[in-house]
Amino acid sequence: MINYKKFLISIFCLVCYLIPTHTSISETIKDNGASVFMYHRIGESTYPSTNVTIEQFNQHINYISTNSFNIIPLSDVLDIILNNQEFTRNTISFSIDDAYESFYLNAWPKFRENNIPVTLFISTEIIDNKTNGYMTWDQIRNFINEGGQVGQHTSSHIHMPLNSKETVKKDILNSHKSFVKELGFIPELFAYPYGETSKEVINILKEFNISHAFGQHSGVISIYDNEYYLPRFSLNEQFGDLDRFIFAVKSLPLIIKDFMPSEMYLTDNLKPKIEFSIESNIDINQLNCFANTGGNWSSQKITNITEKRVQIILDDSFKSGRGRINCTVQRDKNWHWFGYQFLIK
Numbered sequence: 001m002i003n004y005k006k007f008l009i010s011i012f013c014l015v016c017y018l019i020p021t022h023t024s025i026s027e028t029i030k031d032n033g034a035s036v037f038m039y040h041r042i043g044e045s046t047y048p049s050t051n052v053t054i055e056q057f058n059q060h061i062n063y064i065s066t067n068s069f070n071i072i073p074l075s076d077v078l079d080i081i082l083n084n085q086e087f088t089r090n091t092i093s094f095s096i097d098d099a100y101e102s103f104y105l106n107a108w109p110k111f112r113e114n115n116i117p118v119t120l121f122i123s124t125e126i127i128d129n130k131t132n133g134y135m136t137w138d139q140i141r142n143f144i145n146e147g148g149q150v151g152q153h154t155s156s157h158i159h160m161p162l163n164s165k166e167t168v169k170k171d172i173l174n175s176h177k178s179f180v181k182e183l184g185f186i187p188e189l190f191a192y193p194y195g196e197t198s199k200e201v202i203n204i205l206k207e208f209n210i211s212h213a214f215g216q217h218s219g220v221i222s223i224y225d226n227e228y229y230l231p232r233f234s235l236n237e238q239f240g241d242l243d244r245f246i247f248a249v250k251s252l253p254l255i256i257k258d259f260m261p262s263e264m265y266l267t268d269n270l271k272p273k274i275e276f277s278i279e280s281n282i283d284i285n286q287l288n289c290f291a292n293t294g295g296n297w298s299s300q301k302i303t304n305i306t307e308k309r310v311q312i313i314l315d316d317s318f319k320s321g322r323g324r325i326n327c328t329v330q331r332d333k334n335w336h337w338f339g340y341q342f343l344i345k
């Protein structure tokens, strides 16, 4: 017999933060989702934690190009969420963070050749400073002219929850100035640097009329997700092999509501009481949740509060850095995922 828990742990660590679930579908729940992928560097093996090899990247693109997927721009993913529409089955989308030159040289030609839409999240000051290893504004303009989309990623790639409101606002404002100067517009899409946010940061985004934001916790997006904390599957050398990529593209969302605690930045209680309601029609007894408590991934105890609401009783506190929880349910042959990430003081 396959070591089931070991298998689950390996999958969790894959994109290192994921999502999922359901069973017999209630008529009102729209339970298709979108798997959004995030790359940083391509073909820069000196940075394995933010890089995929060219071979891994080619395998991903060859796989989705020769199988039936609904590949849409990230802006379309957002429109579907904000307009409460429904995702087509097997919807996927691609994003690239930070605008490393290796993306432009090694990956963009392949995306373009295969007519795959891409969104590039840019921290403007890094480009303004002509930082070695990053794209130039000329390259970014070429990318846009060739069909690429761009998104906001602050000016200085700031740890948003760890800075004062004033600093964060100034940083966003600076990025807007650079975008207007260099491109003539401010992009709509927004992704948090390091995938880090907090309730205070979300309120700042609202002040800027930013309607949503993407994180870096793994999981399949459903239209019921918090639009200010949308998951993406992060790909790197360790978690970028084809079997894991295929697992992520084929996964479905686990639709949950009323996730607690509502604060993503934990400064005080590092062993929070986690609760959520499951809207997917699944057998709750089949739910498995893992968390990186105490610095290691381990299975967590789940108790039912009501028929649809569960509590996860963590076995240990989260360690400083990123506290992650991933829950899965397999129904028929489909895996459903839910993932969440806390920033831990």
Ligand SMILES: [Zn+2]
Pocket: 097, 098, 153, 157, 192, 193, 194
């Ligand atoms: Zn980044």
